[in-house]
Amino acid sequence: MKRLLCSAALLASILTATAGGYLTNSNQSAAFLRNPAQDAAINLNGVYSNPAGLSFLDRGFHLGINWQAVTQTREVNSTFAPFAYGAANNGRDRKYFEGTASAPFLPSIHAAWVKDHWNFHFGFGVVGGGGKAEFAQGMGSFESQVALLGMLGKNQNLGFDKYSVESYMRGKQYYFGFTLGTGYKITDNLSASFGLRGIYATANYYGYLKNIQINSGSNGAMTSAPAYFSGMSQSLLERAGQAEAAAAQYAAKAEQAAAAGLADAAAQARAAAAQYAAGAAQAKAGAQTMGVLGVATQDVLLNTDQNDFGIAPIIGMHYHHDVFDVAVKYEFSTRLEFTNKAANSASADNLAALASYKDGVKTRGDIPAMLTVGGQYRPIQGLRLNLGYHLYFDKDAKSGSDATGWRNELLSGNTQEFLFGAEYDINEKFEISAGAQRTLYPNTDAYMNDLSFTINSTSIGFGVGYRLNDRVKFNVGYFQSFYDDYQKTTDNYNNTANIIIKAQGVDKADALVKSGALRGTDDFTRTNHVLGIGAEFKF
Numbered sequence: 001m002k003r004l005l006c007s008a009a010l011l012a013s014i015l016t017a018t019a020g021g022y023l024t025n026s027n028q029s030a031a032f033l034r035n036p037a038q039d040a041a042i043n044l045n046g047v048y049s050n051p052a053g054l055s056f057l058d059r060g061f062h063l064g065i066n067w068q069a070v071t072q073t074r075e076v077n078s079t080f081a082p083f084a085y086g087a088a089n090n091g092r093d094r095k096y097f098e099g100t101a102s103a104p105f106l107p108s109i110h111a112a113w114v115k116d117h118w119n120f121h122f123g124f125g126v127v128g129g130g131g132k133a134e135f136a137q138g139m140g141s142f143e144s145q146v147a148l149l150g151m152l153g154k155n156q157n158l159g160f161d162k163y164s165v166e167s168y169m170r171g172k173q174y175y176f177g178f179t180l181g182t183g184y185k186i187t188d189n190l191s192a193s194f195g196l197r198g199i200y201a202t203a204n205y206y207g208y209l210k211n212i213q214i215n216s217g218s219n220g221a222m223t224s225a226p227a228y229f230s231g232m233s234q235s236l237l238e239r240a241g242q243a244e245a246a247a248a249q250y251a252a253k254a255e256q257a258a259a260a261g262l263a264d265a266a267a268q269a270r271a272a273a274a275q276y277a278a279g280a281a282q283a284k285a286g287a288q289t290m291g292v293l294g295v296a297t298q299d300v301l302l303n304t305d306q307n308d309f310g311i312a313p314i315i316g317m318h319y320h321h322d323v324f325d326v327a328v329k330y331e332f333s334t335r336l337e338f339t340n341k342a343a344n345s346a347s348a349d350n351l352a353a354l355a356s357y358k359d360g361v362k363t364r365g366d367i368p369a370m371l372t373v374g375g376q377y378r379p380i381q382g383l384r385l386n387l388g389y390h391l392y393f394d395k396d397a398k399s400g401s402d403a404t405g406w407r408n409e410l411l412s413g414n415t416q417e418f419l420f421g422a423e424y425d426i427n428e429k430f431e432i433s434a435g436a437q438r439t440l441y442p443n444t445d446a447y448m449n450d451l452s453f454t455i456n457s458t459s460i461g462f463g464v465g466y467r468l469n470d471r472v473k474f475n476v477g478y479f480q481s482f483y484d485d486y487q488k489t490t491d492n493y494n495n496t497a498n499i500i501i502k503a504q505g506v507d508k509a510d511a512l513v514k515s516g517a518l519r520g521t522d523d524f525t526r527t528n529h530v531l532g533i534g535a536e537f538k539f
Contacts, residue, residue, distance in 0.1 A: 052191045064111070199367065228294075229294035236284070337362055369397070448486065491518060
């Protein structure tokens with residue numbers, strides 16, 4: 001360990017999808033917000049959700065402009081016994097960490113031209129990521145590394161038992177999607193579509209862990225931990241050198257006494273030499289521990305930019321009947337390989353866990369392939385009932401790097417979504433709609449961490465459509481997700497045993513893990529709110 005900040009999760013914090021898979025935003029219009037089951041609907045949102053269905057729109061040119069505002073929180077209650085040694089924690093071993101995320105302006109544009117059997121369509125939107133997530137007080141994965149200082153100081157009488165630290169994390173990520181496609185009406189009831197979506201991904205990850213202090217100053221005042229440990233290491237090395245010199249002197253005296261036939265004097269000299277040699281070894285071990293802690297508590301600053309462009313095909317089919325519609329769409333996986341531009345290469349060089357984020361290193365962040373199936377049923381005039389199913393092939397979409405391992409391989413399977421909704425025309429001007437979406441993620445304890453997580457959720461959306469005339473329509477929608485809770489408990493919380501291994505060896509670390517001293521628990525949940533408005537024009 002070259003730094004206490006030993007979690008590569010520092011660079012994985014993003015504003016994750018407001019609706020959809022881990023890296024997929026399916027909310028692309030106000031029409032979706034007020035009824036998320038759009039997979040077989042025949043409307044302009046079909047540019048994203050059902051391109052084959054665009055062939056059944058009225059002839060002419062259709063244009064839709066949408067704006068969405070998103071707010072999220074990520075909430076983690078972390079329990080770890082060493083937190084009690086925090087100078088600002090008032091003896092509590094449980095801490096609440098909150099990350100706030102916002103995207104006040106998420107635009108999207110949908111356009112389609114329908115002529116005879118053909119449709120040609122274009123779409124633009126933020127199809128992944130979508131904003132900035134900020135952890136103003138860091139996270140448990142940050143502080144837990146520092147919290148061990150208090151435990152080590154108290155248990156081994158190192159002259160301190162409190163710690164303090166300043167930590168911060170900000171992740172910003174946008175995946176801009178540009179779609180071009182065409183559809184063809186094979187018969188009066190059946191159409192097919194083909195398109196390409198190009199994605200430009202850009203991200204920045206910034207964070208720090210700095211000003212680590214312990215109460216080793218006069219009268220227990222907080223003082224710089226690196227300075228204290230470095231000073232102690234140097235002092236112990238000097239003590240070890242003095243002890244080694246004394247051991248050598250007594251060893252020489254023992255040889256002289258033995259040569260002179262003074263057995264008792266030789267024995268006493270050998271005992272003294274052994275005692276000084278043991279003291280030298282103990283001082284060296286202490287210097288090693290202090291030296292490791294001195295380096296480990298130095299400030300860490302990370303600042304990494306990532307950019308890439310990828311492209312993937314999209315194919316679809318739609319069957320239209322007088323009273324029902326059925327549609328299917330498949331989006332191929334988008335390969336994204338980032339070449340890091342980092343101002344923190346020195347830190348990355350000195351920290352193995354961050355090796356894949358140093359300047360020039362390549363990492364993957366693929367958007368998974370996606371299969372959608374939808375149906376719409378119209379039992380009476382003006383009423384439309386919708387069903388949908390989404391399958392995101394997350395297990396096959398590579399994320400991470402060879403240096404840290406492929407994170408997608410830690411998942412238990414693929415993400416699934418189940419959707420339903422209803423829309424009703426009150427009159428020629430107004431329509432109302434509502435819908436729900438259940439999202440099930442294949443999370444595992446190995447995959448989950450406090451900086452990059454999402455959990456199963458139930459989302460509801462509702463809103464109103466207003467048709468000004470035959471050529472202009474407005475949509476207003478609200479969408480909110482209600483997240484389940486996820487609890488993760490581990491005997492080696494955030495791999496804190498690695499610090500003990502470097503400072504005191506494997507045996508000591510194993511003993512602490514077995515004793516439960518490094519056990520910790522994270523309780524995860526989130527909030528999510530989206531408001532959107534849109535206007536559709538027909539020419």
